[in-house]
Structure formats: structure tokens, C-alpha cells
Amino acid sequence: MAEADNMFRNGLAAAAHPSDILKLSRTLLDICTEVSDGLNSICKVSPVACRSGCDTCCRSLIQVNPIFARLALDYARRTFTPERLEMLHQRLLTDVTFCPFLFDGACSIYDQRPMVCRGYYSFDVALCQSGTFCENDLGYQGDEGHAAHQYRIFLFVLEKRIEDIEREFGIDPGPVFLHEAVRALWDDPQEG
Ligand code: SF4
Numbered sequence: 001m002a003e004a005d006n007m008f009r010n011g012l013a014a015a016a017h018p019s020d021i022l023k024l025s026r027t028l029l030d031i032c033t034e035v036s037d038g039l040n041s042i043c044k045v046s047p048v049a050c051r052s053g054c055d056t057c058c059r060s061l062i063q064v065n066p067i068f069a070r071l072a073l074d075y076a077r078r079t080f081t082p083e084r085l086e087m088l089h090q091r092l093l094t095d096v097t098f099c100p101f102l103f104d105g106a107c108s109i110y111d112q113r114p115m116v117c118r119g120y121y122s123f124d125v126a127l128c129q130s131g132t133f134c135e136n137d138l139g140y141q142g143d144e145g146h147a148a149h150q151y152r153i154f155l156f157v158l159e160k161r162i163e164d165i166e167r168e169f170g171i172d173p174g175p176v177f178l179h180e181a182v183r184a185l186w187d188d189p190q191e192g
Pocket residue numbers: 049050051054055056057058120121122123124125128129
């Protein structure tokens with residue numbers, strides 16, 4: 001946590017261009033992946049039901065720290081086909097009711113998905129499909145020794161610390177709706 005804090009604070013102090021913020025955000029997500037892998041390797045866990053291609057929790061509009069909207073758009077521009085990019089743009093121009101990055105039942109920016117998406121997990125996809133997500137039922141979050149639960153706490157604390165550091169630097173930490181933030185960034189020449 002301290003490593004992530006220092007990296008983010010020092011990175012913001014040195015940032016001179018939006019691309020520097022992108023690099024910082026990517027590094028934060030790499031740290032999240034590292035912590036998740038580490039916890040999974042040291043904890044004996046009951047299997048989490050989440051799988052690539054399981055999309056019930058993506059069929060809603062999510063709120064994120066603005067830096068992850070910037071990262072999502074950058075990733076889409078670098079990796080999507082022109083057709084998919086155009087489809088994303090069209091979705092953003094209309095009133096989508098699900099996450100616009102959901103394509104063919106899977107997250108199209110999975111490697112760079114925002115922190116909030118990483119904290120979602122379930123032991124029973126049937127409960128998700130019936131609309132019972134983890135925050136609705138405390139018993140659903142798993143026992144406190146579960147790696148997924150520990151990871152969720154890590155993400156929660158890290159996100160709060162990132163927000164505090166952003167405030168120190170005069171940056172609005174949001175949250176903002178992902179689709180609205182990406183739509184606002186779309187025509188910004190600095191994001192191209
Ligand atoms: S939280 Fe539920 S819907 Fe989302 S990936 Fe996990 S099992 Fe699937």
C-alpha cells in the first residue's frame with residue numbers, strides 16, 4: 001500500500017502531460033493484479049464464480065475515478081478494431097443502460113478494467129443473475145479469510161488513498177459515470 005501511495009504521489013508531482021497520468025494509472029492496475037495474484041496463491045479459497053465472459057454485473061452503469069475513464073478510452077483506441085471503436089462511440093452517443101465496454105458478453109478492456117470492477121466477486125452466479133449482488137447481502141461477501149474479500153478491502157483502501165492524493169494535487173477524484181466521462185473525453189484533442 002505504501003509503495004502504491006508513494007508511486008502515485010511522486011508520479012503526480014512529476015506528471016507534465018495526460019500520458020503521464022495514463023502510465024501512472026496502468027502501474028496502479030498492475031499493482032492490483034500483483035496483489036490479487038499474491039493473495040490467491042497464499043490463501044486457500046473456495047472457488048469464486050467470476051469468469052471471463054460472465055457479464056451480469058456489467059449490465060449496469062458504473063462509477064469510477066476519472067483516471068480509469070481516461071485509461072479505458074486509451075486502451076480502446078489502441079486495441080479495438082475501427083468497427084468496434086465506432087460501435088463504442090455510437091453507444092456513448094445514445095443512452096446506454098449497460099457498460100459500453102461490454103462486447104459479446106465479455107469485458108473488452110479486461111486487462112485495464114477499472115478498480116471498481118476488480119472488487120466485484122461472487123461465489124454463486126445464480127445469485128448475480130437474480131439481482132443479488134455482493135453489497136446487498138453481507139453474508140454474500142465471503143468469510144474474512146477469503147482472498148477475494150481481502151482483495152476487496154485492499155482495493156477499497158487504495159482507492160480512498162488515491163482520492164486523497166488527487167485532492168492534494170487539486171484533481172477532482174469523482175466518482176463519475178464511466179460512460180459519461182469517456183464521452184466527454186472523446187473529443188478532447190489532448191486525449192487523441
Ligand atoms: S460478480 Fe457475478 S456476474 Fe459478475 S463476474 Fe462474478 S459471478 Fe459473474
